[in-house]
Amino acid sequence: MDNTTYIALSRINALTHDLEVTSNNLANANTTGFKSSRELFSDYIVKQKDIHGIPGERTEAYTQDRATYQDHMQGQLRQTGNLTDFAINGEGFFAVQTTQGVRLTRNGQFQRRSDGTIVDISGNPILDRFQRPIVIPREDDVLSVASDGTISTQDGAIGTFDLMTVDNLNTLQPEGNYLLKPTTRTRVLPHKEIRQGMLESSNVNAITETTRMVEIQRDYDLNFQLVQTESTRRTNAIDKITQDASS
Template identity: 80%
Template sequence: MDNTTYIALSRIDALTRSLDVTANNLANTNTAGFKASREVFSDYIVKQKDIHQLPGGKTETYTQDRATYQDHMQGPLRETGNTTDFAINGEGYFTVLTTQGIRLTRNGQFQRRADGVLVDMAGNPLLDRYRRPITIRQNDDILSVSSDGTISTQEGAIGTINLVTVDNLNTLKPEGNYLLQPTTLTHNVAHKEIRQGMLESSNVNAVTEATRMVEIQRDYDLNFQLIQTESTRRTSAIDKITAEPEA
């Protein structure tokens, strides 16, 4: 393979990564609290050998996959009417206790377990400000949550939902489709705004992602065609060079 093929292959490798990220975004369009992922690419410039002495010497540009990050922009809030659905308006994350430790999430779709503990879809308990699972007594029928996270029943306040954040959101490590692992210290959110009976929708724009997928596919096809054309050219050149001269 010559350099043209290597350059095209580097682009195809990056496009494959983009396609995976875009497909995952589309698959989670309806996942509450999901944050879209974005890719970061850069050009890796290489100067050809034996021409570095020449002014403006020829260079080759390869595509390099640098990183993938999450877009933490808030998604739209939608009303569900479910008393154990909570949406965060503004900054902050719910804290849940998993088998791997404490994790953060914007997915406020909780349910009341048989023993009264509020858990997420995977059964991870929702934690209060003291990092204890929030438990609703068996005989408590009325459940209300104020904007500051205070949970009350007909017997009065029973706890407070905790919201935390980190100084740099890019340090949060995604786990699955809605959990985040904090890799730096967390701190409580000063001004909480929790809305009961609502969920934060995914911040994925399905139309934008679908359009991007079409663009990626087209770019992929063009680069693949370039590789095929270059392969045909080289094969033809080799055939001509190695062909026996006529008698």
């Protein structure tokens, strides 16, 4: 293969990953608290001199897949009326205890187990600032959470929903469709706003993602056609040289 083919293949490789990321965004357009991801590309510049005996310098640009990052823009808050549904307005994440360690999430679709423990949709306990599970006494049948996270029952305040964050959101590693693994030190947010009876929708715009998929597919097809055309050209050239040599 010559450099033209390598350049096209580098683009195809990057577009394949971009298509996977965009497809995942679209598949989670209705997932509570989901944050869309984006691909970060750059041109990898290569300078070569005296190519094939031709004097001078030539610059070639290869596509490099640098990273995948999340867009942490807040999704729309929607009313549910469920007392164990919670949405975060502004910064912060709920902390949950998983079998792999503490994880962060914006998905506040919680449940109350029979023992009173508040858990997420996968059964992971929700933690307070001291990384202790939040438990509502079994005998308490009234649950009220103020905007500052204070949890109250008919007997008064019993605890607090605390929100965690990290200094650089780009260091959070997605796990599944709603959990984030902190790779740096977490800290408690001093100010928070929690809405009971509401959930945060995915921040994915389905129309935008669909348009993006069409653009990626079109770009992919053009580069694939370039590879096929270049392959055909090289095959024809080799056949002609072979025929001339044998004649």
